[in-house]
Amino acid sequence: MSGAALVWFKRDLRLRDHAPLAEAQRFERALALFVIEPEWLDSPECDPQHVGFTLASLQPLQDELAALGLPLIVRVGPAPQVLQSLRAEFGFTHLLSHEETGTGWSYTRDIAVGRWCREHGVAWTEWPQTGVVRRLRSRSGWAGRWAQRMDAAPQRLDGGFRAPDGWAPTPLPTLADLGLPPSRPLPPAGEAAAQAVLDDFLDGRGRGYRRALSSPLTAEQGCSRLSAHLAFGTLSMRSVHQATEHVIATTPDRTLAYGLRGFSGRLRWHCHFMQKLEDEPDIEFRNFSRAHDTLRQEPLDRERFEAWCEGRTGYPMVDACMRQLRATGWLNFRMRAMLVSFAAYHLWLHWREPGLFLARQFLDFEPGIHWSQMQMQSGTTGINTLRIYSPRKQAEDHDPEGVYVRRWVPELGTPAYPAPIVDERGALAVAKERLYGLRGEREVRQEADAIQQRHGSRRSGLPPSGMKRAAKPRAAAAADDRQQELF
Numbered sequence: 001m002s003g004a005a006l007v008w009f010k011r012d013l014r015l016r017d018h019a020p021l022a023e024a025q026r027f028e029r030a031l032a033l034f035v036i037e038p039e040w041l042d043s044p045e046c047d048p049q050h051v052g053f054t055l056a057s058l059q060p061l062q063d064e065l066a067a068l069g070l071p072l073i074v075r076v077g078p079a080p081q082v083l084q085s086l087r088a089e090f091g092f093t094h095l096l097s098h099e100e101t102g103t104g105w106s107y108t109r110d111i112a113v114g115r116w117c118r119e120h121g122v123a124w125t126e127w128p129q130t131g132v133v134r135r136l137r138s139r140s141g142w143a144g145r146w147a148q149r150m151d152a153a154p155q156r157l158d159g160g161f162r163a164p165d166g167w168a169p170t171p172l173p174t175l176a177d178l179g180l181p182p183s184r185p186l187p188p189a190g191e192a193a194a195q196a197v198l199d200d201f202l203d204g205r206g207r208g209y210r211r212a213l214s215s216p217l218t219a220e221q222g223c224s225r226l227s228a229h230l231a232f233g234t235l236s237m238r239s240v241h242q243a244t245e246h247v248i249a250t251t252p253d254r255t256l257a258y259g260l261r262g263f264s265g266r267l268r269w270h271c272h273f274m275q276k277l278e279d280e281p282d283i284e285f286r287n288f289s290r291a292h293d294t295l296r297q298e299p300l301d302r303e304r305f306e307a308w309c310e311g312r313t314g315y316p317m318v319d320a321c322m323r324q325l326r327a328t329g330w331l332n333f334r335m336r337a338m339l340v341s342f343a344a345y346h347l348w349l350h351w352r353e354p355g356l357f358l359a360r361q362f363l364d365f366e367p368g369i370h371w372s373q374m375q376m377q378s379g380t381t382g383i384n385t386l387r388i389y390s391p392r393k394q395a396e397d398h399d400p401e402g403v404y405v406r407r408w409v410p411e412l413g414t415p416a417y418p419a420p421i422v423d424e425r426g427a428l429a430v431a432k433e434r435l436y437g438l439r440g441e442r443e444v445r446q447e448a449d450a451i452q453q454r455h456g457s458r459r460s461g462l463p464p465s466g467m468k469r470a471a472k473p474r475a476a477a478a479a480d481d482r483q484q485e486l487f
């Protein structure tokens with residue numbers, strides 16, 4: 001094909017199942033680009049761990065692309081400016097990239113890049129890389145479209161690339177070069193590392209998935225641990241889905257198949273939640289339910305917020321979870337939900353500031369899942385059942401011997417550990433009165449119908465494929481499942 005292509009890598013740091021790369025092979029000449037955008041580095045969700053994981057994923061990608069004859073250029077600057085200067089050096093005619101469902105800064109950036117392309121006669125093609133549908137009119141039929149995409153043949157590379165003369169891969173900057181402090185310790189990054197995590201899970205670790213996912217004692221090993229790889233695109237959602245379905249269909253190990261069916265359903269949730277942000281980008285800033293704007297209007301209580309952030313609320317299970325998260329960048333779903341529930345109901349904090357703080361702590365920060373979950377666990381979607389987690393009950397159910405809490409809160413039982421920051425019973429009584437009172441109002445119920453129509457899951461489509469076939473899901477996993485399906 002005549003013309004020159006620029007493959008723009010963003011959160012798709014892989015070679016396999018990569019539509020823009022496959023398309024670039026058809027062009028006379030091609031280059032690849034990753035832009036380190038100041039808007040990203042300056043955004044309140046960004047943490048050095050995200051940049052560190054990106055750089056560590058880019059290194060092997062750059063090497064593999066070079067072996068195929070495609071130099072990966074890395075530049076720092078606003079995307080339209082970088083494209084402008086690169087166009088002067090390499091007159092590309094086509095820009096090829098994946099769609100991104102990001103926060104406000106990347107949405108604004110995409111509009112600016114679209115304008116720049118139109119003004120400069122560059123044809124920009126974007127491909128979906130998850131089940132998220134752009135310009136979706138109705139949620140009906142969404143699950144069928146998800147399945148169609150996920151079951152389609154993966155994109156394949158066919159030989160090498162033809163790069164213009166004189167181009168070489170750009171040496172990658174360090175965090176210090178970018179003016180950033182060091183990152184907390186990172187797990188192995190890049191496509192090969194991601195594949196190894198997936199293989200290990202599908203080869204046997206997934207057997208105990210449903211039993212392990214709720215307790216922070218077992219979840220670290222028992223969950224797939226693929227979230228950061230899915231967030232940075234070192235594996236495609238389709239390849240994870242297809243590999244999982246293949247094992248489910250072929251393994252003689254029924255326990256493994258049972259575990260993997262539970263996991264498979266969660267891959268749908270990934271896209272289901274991202275679709276909400278795609279459909280309504282400002283849910284990162286404001287309540288799904290505008291009627292809930294009257295709740296939590298008071299300025300953020302800094303003292304409570306800081307105690308929560310630092311893991312010193314005087315509630316041992318809450319503090320242990322926060323400390324694990326801060327140290328490792330990961331926490332299992334149930335404990336994330338408990339942290340947010342505690343901030344929202346016990347401490348009566350609006351979700352936005354806690355959400356930004358958590359976004360920086362989660363290595364797997366994925367805006368669509370994150371902001372939907374922040375609101376869901378804070379009771380502001382207007383449609384899902386209010387779930388208030390009691391830290392004491394979570395400890396009894398998921399850490400009955402106190403092993404986990406002692407690991408992360410060694411000073412428990414000494415004068416160094418603080419007294420509870422709030423009285424649980426009193427705080428929850430006030431929270432429930434405010435929330436249930438609001439939900440009883442007619443306008444709030446009317447608004448809820450519209451939210452359900454726009455964002456709610458169509459129950460027939462969403463439940464995990466395996467849930468229908470499995471006789472009786474074990475209690476813990478079933479509880480987590482119920483919690484999700486409602487929104």
Ligand SMILES: Cc1cc2nc3c(=O)[nH]c(=O)nc-3n(C[C@H](O)[C@H](O)[C@H](O)COP(=O)(O)OP(=O)(O)OC[C@H]3O[C@@H](n4cnc5c(N)ncnc54)[C@H](O)[C@@H]3O)c2cc1C
Binds near residue numbers: 373
């Ligand atoms: C307040 C809050 C914020 C969250 N923020 C994020 C986030 O920024 N990024 C993120 O990937 N997940 C987020 N989650 C969802 C969930 O906690 C993580 O996906 C999960 O813990 C990641 O670990 P894993 O890959 O081992 O999960 P597994 O249990 O092995 O699940 C496999 C994959 O399925 C998807 N998935 C699992 N649970 C959910 C869920 N509840 N909703 C949507 N997708 C799901 C993820 O892509 C995950 O990697 C959040 C949950 C809560 C309660």
